[in-house]
Amino acid sequence: MTFRVVIPARYGSVRLPGKALLTIAGKPLLQWVHERAVASGASEVWIATDDERIERVALHFGAKVVMTRSEHASGTDRIAEVALARAWEPNSIVVNVQGDEPLMPPRVIDQVAHLLRDDPAAQMATLAAPLRRRADLADRNVVKLVSSKNGYALYFSRAAIPCDRDAALERGRADGGSTQTSIGHHPERELLAIARRHLGIYAYRVVALKQLTATAPTALESLEKLEQLRALEIGLSIRVADAIEVPLADVNTREDLVAAERLLLSR
16 A cells, blocks of 8 residues: 655754764664654655754655754644645545654554555544553553544543542542542453553544644643644544554653663664
8 A cells, every 4th residue: 555654853852852863773763763664665754854954864864854844833743744745645644653763663654554544434543552551551651542442542641541430439438538549440451451552653644634733732632732632622533453563662861762772783
């Protein structure tokens, strides 16, 4: 099938400035991401940036680059500008691969594109993975999702979803009437099978991408700081499946960089 990949890349990063260009296992981090996108079988792979340093390095390792506006609030906005500039067809598929995922498996990129292609009713597609630890339910850095029986996203949250109401009430009584939320006492496999960890890779139909970025941030998005909630609030359907291979951690800190390099050198 035909699909395109766009990798939004910016130079600024609060926790790890200039991370896209930091050397990891002998190559810029961004080059590792680009190579994985190319290996996915995409018909085109583009890097979208507003920084001349990133453009220069990306052109040097053979990437196609689109220079975008600097005021974009998100990578999704940057990708939408590329789709508009390249005049891509409304029903064509574009995959957003984050610029800080040097360990993204190419077949996962292909999977999310096929997931959208095979469901004409969906406007977007994304992937999930089982939660391995109960502690992940309460971890605000782990984005959870719940989906319908027919495979569409119902909600994404940083909070523990779903909530085990009976366990929460029981704990409240034990705490003297507190209504403190609990992650519950259901058997671990049962609870973790319902909630899954969201993986930050998306496939969009171009028409949906344009609709999403033409809409102002919504209330739920602003509360949770999760852009995918805007898509749900405006009625876009998001197809969800478990990833055939779980990507290893992205790079946000110096420690992540060291860990990713160790993994890349061990392969």
